[in-house]
Amino acid sequence: VTDDPAVRVEALEALLVEKGLVDPALVDDVIAHYETNVGPLNGAKVVARAWAEPAFHDRLLADGTAAIAEMGYGGAEGHLLIAVENTPAVHNVVVCTLCSCYPWPVLGLPPRWYKSPEYRSRMVAQPRAVLAEMGLELADDVRVRVWDSSAEARYMVVPERPAGTEGLGLEELERLVTRDAMIGVARALAPDA
Amino acid sequence: LGATLFPDALAVGRHEPPQHLYTVAFAGRDLFGDEAEPGTEVRIDLYESYLVPA
Numbered sequence: 436v437t438d439d440p441a442v443r444v445e446a447l448e449a450l451l452v453e454k455g456l457v458d459p460a461l462v463d464d465v466i467a468h469y470e471t472n473v474g475p476l477n478g479a480k481v482v483a484r485a486w487a488e489p490a491f492h493d494r495l496l497a498d499g500t501a502a503i504a505e506m507g508y509g510g511a512e513g514h515l516l517i518a519v520e521n522t523p524a525v526h527n528v529v530v531c532t533l534c535s536c537y538p539w540p541v542l543g544l545p546p547r548w549y550k551s552p553e554y555r556s557r558m559v560a561q562p563r564a565v566l567a568e569m570g571l572e573l574a575d576d577v578r579v580r581v582w583d584s585s586a587e588a589r590y591m592v593v594p595e596r597p598a599g600t601e602g603l604g605l606e607e608l609e610r611l612v613t614r615d616a617m618i619g620v621a622r623a624l625a626p627d628a
Numbered sequence: 629l630g631a632t633l634f635p636d637a638l639a640v641g642r643h644e645p646p647q648h649l650y651t652v653a654f655a656g657r658d659l660f661g662d663e664a665e666p667g668t669e670v671r672i673d674l675y676e677s678y679l680v681p682a
Contacts, residue, residue, distance in 0.1 A: 515629065560656075563665045578667045580653075585673035586635040587649055 474543035475614035477508050478591055481541055482617065483608035486596045495593070496520060503541060512539035513589055519582060520593040521619070526577050527592045528566065528619030530558040531584040538589035542617055549618065559583065569620045592619040600626050634675055647676040
């Protein structure tokens with residue numbers, strides 16, 4: 436018996452294939468789909484458009500699922516998508532204390548640390564300390580709002596638009612929006628970064 | 629957040645009527661007392677059957 440999850444998953448997959456319960460080509464297709472088609476770039480496009488287009492911004496905050504569907508994203512692990520917006524007064528951050536609920540259609544697969552017991556337990560109790568450890572220092576007068584995802588609703592953060600980005604087009608804006616900024620553990624990148 | 633299937637039942641294949649799901653905001657102090665960081669809030673999605681009148 437091994438504790439290495441990769442080995443155990445291999446063994447599980449081999450058994451399922453042997454019993455004819457899964458098609459290995461289909462497993463590879465699903466992995467390739469999430470590696471190439473679905474990832475944080477989708478979320479970055481959503482955020483960039485919200486920054487650039489006030490009407491879309493308002494639709495996104497009013498009904499995230501519908502606004503994100505306008506851009507062609509949705510489906511598995513994203514039937515109810517909710518966008519929450521950072522402001523100078525409020526910083527939002529997302530956690531799933533029970534497991535690893537995450538908005539797959541816009542952010543892809545969750546990073547390993549998002550699933551760690553440390554992040555899941557400490558982010559609710561000491562969000563300022565955890566954010567500071569992850570490199571994000573917040574002023575004392577900024578309120579921290581931690582969103583605990585359920586199986587049902589999946590949250591994404593709309594980070595604050597960085598200063599000095601007024602003249603940028605959508606594609607340039609997208610490059611400033613990182614996965615971590617949309618989880619709420621980082622700010623959007625500065626335009627010259 | 630509207631009516632949703634109840635995952636506690638769904639996960640074990642039990643059929644139950646959908647439940648309403650609510651986002652409830654708790655001040656950090658109410659959850660963690662004196663150990664809470666100032667100016668923090670936790671918003672948790674809770675199914676109707678998890679809630680009792682305060």
